[in-house]
Every structure is written in C-alpha cells, then in structure tokens.
Amino acid sequence: MSQKTEKLIDKKGLRIDGRKPDELRPIKIEVGVLSNADGSAYIEQGKNKILAAVYGPKELHPKHLALPDRMVLRCRYHMAPFSVQERKSPAPSRREIELSKVIREAIEPAVFVEYYPRTAVDIFIEVLQADGSTRCTSITAASLALADAGIPMRDLVAACSAGKVEDMIVLDLNDVEDKVGTADVPVAYMPNLGVITLLQMDGILTSEEFEKAVNLAIEGCMKIYAMQREALKAKYVSVKEVEE
C-alpha cells in the first residue's frame, strides 16, 4: 500500500477517526426501504453503506434443492463495483462467495427454518460502500430485513467486530484499522438468548487478548441491538401514533 503508516492511535489514546477504543462508529438504520422486496433494511455504519433485501418464503426452484424438513436459506453478499477505492469486478469473487456462506450460517440459527419445509428464503446483501467489518454490518442489516419480511425468528442478530490495533483492543474496526492492525475478531450475537452465531479471528492474539476482544465485541453487539430494535419499531410507530 502506498499509504504512509501513520499512527493508528494518538497520544491521547484516540483512534485514527477520533474514536475512543471502545466506541462504535455512528450508525443509522432504516427498515422497509424497498417496496418490491418482502423485507428490507438499509444501514450506515461509519462509511459502510449496506442494503439488504429478503424475498420469500416461496417455492424453491429447481425443486430437487428443496429440503423435506426445513426451509432453505440462500444468501448473496455482493459488493458494488463502486464500493471500494479501486473498481471491483462485479462478478462474485472467492471472498464474496465465502462471506455469503459465513453470513448465512450466522443468521440461520435465528430463523425457524423447520416451520416451513420445502420453501426458500433469499437474502440479498448489496454493499454500496465498504469501510471495514462489512460482514458484521451485513449481518445486522440482513436480520432486520428478515424480521421486516415477517419470517419467524428466535431473536434478532446483531454483529460487531473487535480487534487489536497497536497493542490495544478496540471495538468496531474500520478499513484502515482492519488492514494495518494486528487482529480482527468479528462476532455475531443473539442478545436475548445469549448465543454467539459467528466468531472468526484473523491475525494473532494471546488468549487473554482474544477473550477481551470477544467480550468487547459482545458489548458492541448489545449497543447495535438497541439501535436495531429502535429502527424496526420506528417503521410502525407512525401507525401507533394514530391510535392515541
């Protein structure tokens, strides 16, 4: 990278974008933004801009892919060609295919897949602008889109990353911190049930640091969860106000 390796954490202990180590990026969430999808959500987390759409449940074609005892969840994570600094080919890359699978597996535990056998639910995640930890942001948006589509769920899934930057454990890494930092730990969490549905680690951490990072990420998930709830309810608040 041509970038100069600036100090990622200054003397005051603030990060490159002025955040404290345990501070999230500013988040804006909107639910039900697409009228053609059965459910949808849009999220901005720092410079991340991600759109998630859900279709279904519906009959699965081709039929031989249908499962006799449960619903099939299909997930497509895709980055727009303009989402990164240098144009990205719109064809699905190895990384995107992997992330699609990772996101699907992080969300599936929350969905009552056994309620509607032989059907399919499609989740489309479009990254419009990427700035680190997009898998976490995508999971947050996708779980909201599923709830918006009226698909029965055990809990919402909130996701957040933590990592190590210059010997410090920090919350919610952005792109620079992710690339230059020493480690990245994305975590997806079901807050009411207390279940972790995604846990990855990229980099090197001692076991104490790892534990600290996971706990920090879970704290971040709880904050994101509060915002998810607000966003989901906001769509129906206007309806409630009429009642009063």
Next chain:
Amino acid sequence: MPTFFERRQLVVPGDLLAEGDYVAGENTFKSNNKIYASRIGLVEYEDNKVNVVALRAFYIPRVGDTVIGTVVEVGFNGWVVDINAPYLALLRASEVLNRSFKPQKDDLTQVLDVGDLVVAKIASYDRTHNPQLSVDEPGLGKITRGQIVKITPTKIPRVIGKKGSMISMIKQETGCHIILGQNGIILITGKSPEDEELAIMAIHKIEEEAHTTGLTDRILQLIRKEKEKKGGLKT
C-alpha cells in the same frame, strides 16, 4: 409469573414476553420456561396464554380457509394455483368437472386457463404435501367479473370486524358483493365500477389503519361522505 410488556405494546422478534407458567400462543415460542416473540407485532396476554398479533406475516394455508388464487399452470389432470402462500396449491380436474375426468375427451384449458382467478376452499394441507383445493360449494369456482384487492393476510380479520360488523357494513353501504380470501386477496363485485371503487377505497383505508380503535364508525362516515360527493356530481 411476571410479564414484561403491557397489552398491545409493540414487540420485535426475541423480546422476552413472559416467564413462568404461560402458554406460548401465536407468533411466540417457549424456551427455558420463558416466552419470547418470534415476529414483530402487538402483544396480547389472555389468561395464561401469550399471543403476538403479527404486523408482518405471510399466508400459511389452513384446511377450510376460503382463498382466491390465480391459475399458473394447466397440468394433465388438474391445475396449479398460486394462492399467495409459500406453497402452490393443486386443484384436481374431477373436482371442477363434478365427474371423473377423461383425458381423451376433456380439454382442461376450456374450463380454466392460465391467468384465470378462482375462489376455492383448502381441502387438505400438511407440512409434507402442498395444499389441495376444492370448489364443491356454492359461490366457489371461476371468477368471471369484479375487481381484486390485495392486502396483508394478517389484516383480513380486521376487514371482517367483530362478528362480521365491518364487512357487512361495507356490503350494505356500497351494495357490493365481497368475497374475502384468507390469503389476503379480496374479490369485489358491484353493480357499477363506482360502487366497487368505493369498497376498494374503504378496504385500503382499513389496511392502513388496522391498529386503530373505532375504525368501523370512521369507515362508515368515510363511505357516506364519498357517496355524497359522487351523488352531488351526478345531479
């Protein structure tokens, strides 16, 4: 046995609704003696049962439901009907013809073709088989005239009203014949397109304001006002 929300409060999936000796009703689930919501909706506590009236849901077939569907495929001995559910429904030829079906003589497209709308009842359905339809009651069968309105299936009970108060009021005021499909599709047949428009407008209004109280009276006033306006134009 604590409960954690007030009646008719908005809840989202995963919200803890009650703990202890409660029974999980609609759109809820029980885990470790705790009851959680599984859909976004309004909580209802009745005796020891906890329900969530879903604000967003899709139609799941139930035996005995009246539904309105579109024929999407003509098969060898029947039709495949889209009933606005995750599963496609089957309508057997012998069911419609009221006698045994003879493949050499009968041309199924003459009876029902792709794109035709039918009113039918769900005759059978379980998790291993797609729903089967029947049309052996008066009022069921191919739709020949009228207009179709689509609303969220969860709001059909609101269109019916308490003991059918809402729907009978609309029928009386507009003079339209209305068939409600439990799958969220409504057929309206009136004497004139204006009457039908009036009923459609009322139904859309109900869908928008489904959670409000005193809705029947307001819809009644709305219809009367619209009628006056139209009556004024005619003279």
